[in-house]
Amino acid sequence: MRSHxxxxxxxxxxxxxxxxxxERVAAKLAATDRPFTGITADxxxxxxxxxxLDRPLGDTTAVLDELEEVYLRDAVYFxxxxxxxxxxxxxxxxxxxxxxxxxxxxxxxxxxxQSAGGTLIERKLVDWTAARIGLGPAADGVFTxxxxxxxxxxxxxxxxxxxxxxxxxxxxxxxxxSHFSVKKSAQLLGLGQDAVVCVPVDHDKRMQTVALARELExxxxxxxxxxxxxxxxxxxxxxxxxxLSEIAALCERFGAWMHVxxxxxxxxxxxxxxxxRIDGIEHADSVTVDYHKSFFxxxxxxxxxxxxxxxxxxxxxHAEYLNPRRMVQExxxxxxxxxxxxxxxxxxxxxxxxLRTMGADGIGRLFxxxxxxxxxxxxxxxxxxxxxxxxxxxxxxxxxxxxxxxxTDPAEIDRANLYARKALFASGDxxxxxxxxxxxxYLKFTLLNPETTVDDMAAVLDLIAGHxxxxxxxxxxxxx
Ligand SMILES: *Cc1c(COP(=O)(O)O)cnc(C)c1O
Numbered sequence: 288m289r290s291h292x293x294x295x296x297x298x299x300x301x302x303x304x305x306x307x308x309x310e311r312v313a314a315k316l317a318a319t320d321r322p323f324t325g326i327t328a329d330x331x332x333x334x335x336x337x338x339x340l341d342r343p344l345g346d347t348t349a350v351l352d353e354l355e356e357v358y359l360r361d362a363v364y365f366x367x368x369x370x371x372x373x374x375x376x377x378x379x380x381x382x383x384x385x386x387x388x389x390x391x392x393x394x395x396x397x398x399x400x401q402s403a404g405g406t407l408i409e410r411k412l413v414d415w416t417a418a419r420i421g422l423g424p425a426a427d428g429v430f431t432x433x434x435x436x437x438x439x440x441x442x443x444x445x446x447x448x449x450x451x452x453x454x455x456x457x458x459x460x461x462x463x464x465s466h467f468s469v470k471k472s473a474q475l476l477g478l479g480q481d482a483v484v485c486v487p488v489d490h491d492k493r494m495q496t497v498a499l500a501r502e503l504e505x506x507x508x509x510x511x512x513x514x515x516x517x518x519x520x521x522x523x524x525x526x527x528x529x530x531l532s533e534i535a536a537l538c539e540r541f542g543a544w545m546h547v548x549x550x551x552x553x554x555x556x557x558x559x560x561x562x563x564r565i566d567g568i569e570h571a572d573s574v575t576v577d578y579h580k581s582f583f584x585x586x587x588x589x590x591x592x593x594x595x596x597x598x599x600x601x602x603x604x605h606a607e608y609l610n611p612r613r614m615v616q617e618x619x620x621x622x623x624x625x626x627x628x629x630x631x632x633x634x635x636x637x638x639x640x641x642l643r644t645m646g647a648d649g650i651g652r653l654f655x656x657x658x659x660x661x662x663x664x665x666x667x668x669x670x671x672x673x674x675x676x677x678x679x680x681x682x683x684x685x686x687x688x689x690x691x692x693x694x695t696d697p698a699e700i701d702r703a704n705l706y707a708r709k710a711l712f713a714s715g716d717x718x719x720x721x722x723x724x725x726x727x728x729y730l731k732f733t734l735l736n737p738e739t740t741v742d743d744m745a746a747v748l749d750l751i752a753g754h755x756x757x758x759x760x761x762x763x764x765x766x767x
Contacts, residue, residue, distance in 0.1 A: 293391060301391070304347050305387065307347065307348065307351065308347070308351060311351055311355075311359070312359075315359055316364075316366060319364050319366075319367055321367065321369070321715040321716060321717075322363060322364050322365075322367035322369050322370035322715065322717060322718050323361070323362075323363045323364070323370075323712065323715040323718055324360065324361045324715050325712065325713045325714055325715035326361040327713075331357075331361060334356055334357050335357050338353070338357070363718060365377055365378075365736075366378075366736070366738075367736075368736055368738045368739040368740065368743050369716065369717035369718070369739070369743055369746075369747060370717070370718050370736065371717060371718065371719050371720075371732040371733060371734060371736075371739065371744075371747065372718040372719055372720040372731075372733060373720055373733055374523065374550075374551055374577075374580045374733055374735065375580075375586075375733075375735065376579070376580060376581065376582075376583045376584075376735040376736070377583065377735070377736050377738070378583055378584060378585045379583045379584070379641055379644075379645065379650075379653075381637075381640040381641045381643070381644035381645065382583065382584045382585055382588075382637035382638070382640060382641045383585060383637075384640055385636040385637035385638075385639065385640035385641070386585050386636075386637055388636060388640075389632065389633040389634070389636045389637070392633075394633045395630045395631060395632075395633075396409055396430070396622050396623075396631045396632070396633055396635075397609065397610075397621065397622060397623035397626070397628070397629050397630055397631055398609060398610055398619075398621045398622070398623055399619050399620050399621055400619075402622075402633065405633045405635070405636070406620050406621075406622055407620070408633075408635055408636065408639050409429075409430055409622060409633070409635035410620065410622075411639075412430075412590075412635045412638055412639060412642075413427065413428040413429065413430070413590060413592065414426075415642075416428065416556065416576060416590060416592055417592045419556040419557070419647075420556065420568050420569055420571070420574055420592060421568070421569030422569060422571070422574070422592060422593075422594045423569075423594060425594065425595050425596055425597075426592060426593060426594055426595075426596065427592070427593055427596035427599055427625065428574075428590050428591050428592035428593055428599075428625075429590065429591060429599070429622055429625040429626045430588070430589065430590045430631070430634050430635050431589045431590060431591055431626070431627070431628070432587050432589065432628065433550075433577065433579070433586075433587050433589045434466065434468065434548065434550030434575050434577040434580075434589055435466075435468035435471070435472075436589070436591075436627065436628075437550070437575035437576070437577075437589055437590065437591035438466065438468045438469060438472050438517070438546070438548055438550075438575050438591075439468065439471075439472040439475060439476075439627070440591045440602065440626075440627050441515075441546045441572075441573035441574075441575060441591050441593075442459065442469070442472045442473065442476055442514075442515060442517075442546065443472075443476060443601060443602070443627075444544075444572075444573060444593065444598045444599070444601050444602070445459075445514050445515035445544035445546060445572070445573070446476050446478070446514055446515075447598075447601040448544060448598060448601075449512055449514040449515075449544070450512065450542075451512040451514075454476075454477050454478055456510070456511045456512045457478050457482055457511070457512050457514040458482055458483075458484050458506050458511050458512065458513055458514060459473055459478070459482055459483045459484065459514055459515050459516075459517060460483075460484045460486055460499060460502055460503065460513065460515070460516045460517065460543070461483055461484075461485065461486065461516070461517040461519070462485070462486050462487070462488050462492075462493075462494040462517075462518075462519060462522070462529060463485045463486065463487055463488055464488055464492050464519070464522045464523075464524060464525065464527070465517055465519050465522065465548065466519065466522075466523055466548060466550065469483055469517050469548070470483050478514075482514075484502050484506070486498050486499045486502060488527070490678070491525075491527055491678050491679070491681075492522060492524070492525040492527035492677075492678055493527050493528065493529050493530060494518065494519070494529040494530065494534065496530055496533040496534060496537065499516065499534065499537055500537055503516075503537060503540075503541040503543070506541075507541065513541050513542065513543040514543065514544060515543055515544040515545070515546050516534055516537065516538050516543050516544070516545055516546070517546045517547075517548055518530075518531055518534045518545065518546070518547050518548070518571075519547075519548045519549075519552075520547050520548065520549035520551075520552035520553070520555075520565050520568060521549060521550070521551030521552025521553075521554075521555075521581075521681075521682050522551070523550075523551060524684065524686055524722050524724075524731065525677065525678050525680075525681075525684060525686060526551065526552070526661075526680055526681050526682030526683060526684040527678065527681055528552055528564055528565060528681050528682075530567070531547065531565065531566065531567030531568050531570065531571075532566065532567035532570065533567075534567075535567055535570030535571070538570075538572075539570075544572045544573070545570060545571050545572050545573075546571065546572065546573045546574070546575070547568050547571040547573070547574045547575070548575045549565065549568065549574055549575055549576050550575050550576065550577040550580060550589075551577065551580050551581060551682060552564075552565055552581070552682060553574075553575075553576035553577060553578070553580070553581055553582070554580070554581025554582060554650075554651070554654035554682075555581075555654070555682075556576070556651075557582065557647040557648070557650045557651030557654065558651040558654055558655050558658075559648055559651045559652055559655055560655045560658075561655060561658060564681060571594065572593065572594050572595070572598070573591060573592065573593045573594070573598075574591070574592045574593075575589070575590075575591055576589065576590050576591075576592065577589045578590070578637075578638050580735070581654050581682075581735065582638065582641070582650050582654075583641070583650060583653055583654075583735075584634075584637050584638060584641065585637060587632070587634055588634045588635075588637055588638060589634075599624070599625040602624070602625055602626060602627055603624045603625070609621075609623065609629070610623050610624060653737050654683075656737040657683040657734045657735055657736065657737055657739075658680070658682055658683050660683065660734050660737070660739060660740075660741070660744075661680035661682065661683040661684065661685055661732075661734050662679075662680060663741045663744070664680075664685050664732060664734065664741070664744045665679055665680055665685060667741065667744060667745060667748070668685060668687050668748070671748065672692075673689060673690065673691075673748075673752050674687050674688065674689055674690065674748065674752075675687060675688050675690050677724055677729065683733065683734040683735060684731060684732065684733050684734065685731065685732040685734070686722060686724060686729050686730070686731050687729060687730055687731075687732075688700070688704050688727070688728065688729045688730055689703060689704055689707060689730070689751055689752055689755040691703060691755065691756070691759055693759075694759060697727060699759070699762065700727070700728075701727055701728040702758065702762075703755040703758045703759050703762075704721070704728045704729065704730055704755060705721070705728050706754060706755065706758040707730070707751045707752075707754040707755040707758065708720075708721050708730055708751075710754040710757070710758075711747075711750055711751060711754060714750075716747075716750055717746075717747045717750060719731060719732060719747065719751070720732075720733060730751065732744065732747075
């Protein structure tokens with residue numbers, strides 16, 4: 288059994304085993320003609336259930352053969368140009384190389400004595416990101432497991448910085464299309480979900496600052512405390528970017544912490560063409576960035592950045608077995624002092640490998656390409672009478688719905704769109720997302736693959752229309 292340990296004596300086995308796995312995946316990638324096979328959970332479950340975990344196969348070649356059946360064959364492949372659903376990106380090869388290195392060395396980034404250079408690399412990337420944002424000389428931050436955790440940590444810091452004697456008085460302001468992790472965080476932080484004041488958006492799905500000002504005013508009048516305003520730089524559905532500078536001015540006036548959720552829009556930090564769309568982000572007290580969304584990094588790779596490093600002390604706890612207080616005086620760089628996690632992956636290495644290989648411009652150009660593609664998609668949809676498209680994209684999503692010529696019942700149109708999405712998924716020809724706008728069902732393209740073409744989008748729209756028409760045809764038959 289020791290032959291399975293990754294160590295000096297087994298270096299050759301490690302090389303062979305991992306190479307075999309890489310070869311399988313490479314062959315798979317080269318052969319995927321659809322993003323998904325369309326298998327259902329019911330059809331797949333028995334294959335996994337029938338496996339007896341107490342009877343190991345003994346060697347990894349056999350396990351890889353089995354994995355083909357239970358996972359690889361039917362996985363959802365984000366690198367396929369017709370995967371257009373969620374905020375998942377195809378990943379860049381230098382980052383995957385980083386992933387292989389970081390798992391094998393297995394550094395843990397909580398303390399210096401478990402990571403050494405890893406800590407310094409992470410710190411340099413935090414500084415790099417903070418500088419791109421423009422947070423100033425006192426900025427700091429830490430890598431996290433994802434945007435949800437970054438938002439939670441940012442709001443924790445905001446809560447601790449808020450001047451109040453009771454949690455009940457705290458209010459958080461976020462737009463009606465902000466990410467659900469804002470409410471979840473409020474709940475986890477003991478404020479309750481109702482502490483989140485939902486600010487309406489304008490026609491372009493950007494927070495209405497007049498409404499925000501009114502809500503902040505009311506908060507003050509009611510003797511409540513505006514703990515934080517969460518501005519979203521790239522909403523999950525529409526990619527809309529809240530007016531950051533105006534929100535910053537209101538935060539300043541009302542003494543609220545400004546958090547910018549740039550989980551999606553952070554790609555613009557590297558953009559060659561569109562960086563100005565997130566101007567004003569530099570005013571933030573804290574920023575969420577998800578490199579695993581718009582920097583083409585494998586899950587997970589994320590960070591929370593703060594303007595004032597001292598605020599991270601609210602995440603600092605000391606333990607004799609890990610990071611005793613004296614280490615602070617000794618200036619030993621323990622990242623756990625800034626993090627909600629303890630044992631923590633060296634995810635930063637993936638971004639490091641990426642920047643050292645391609646440079647920021649290389650990443651930024653890929654993101655610019657998908658933003659341009661979204662504009663082409665918008666033109667396509669706007670010119671197509673079969674579809675209604677919601678907003679002109681500021682990043683790379685398109686929210687739209689099929690509108691049949693002959694049907695006016697809104698519930699029937701909803702059902703046709705829901706059916707089309709499901710039927711498309713079941714066919715595996717393409718994967719698209721769905722959401723609701725003003726209570727009605729819509730479909731969504733999230734474009735994060737520069738390999739997707741206008742022709743791909745046109746073909747998927749035809750497929751959607753075909754499925755929706757089929758549904759409506761059958762629906763007519765059922766009625767008659
Ligand atoms: C995806 C997303 C999040 C959550 O990020 P995870 O990495 O999925 O936890 C938060 N905010 C916005 C705007 C997002 O799009």
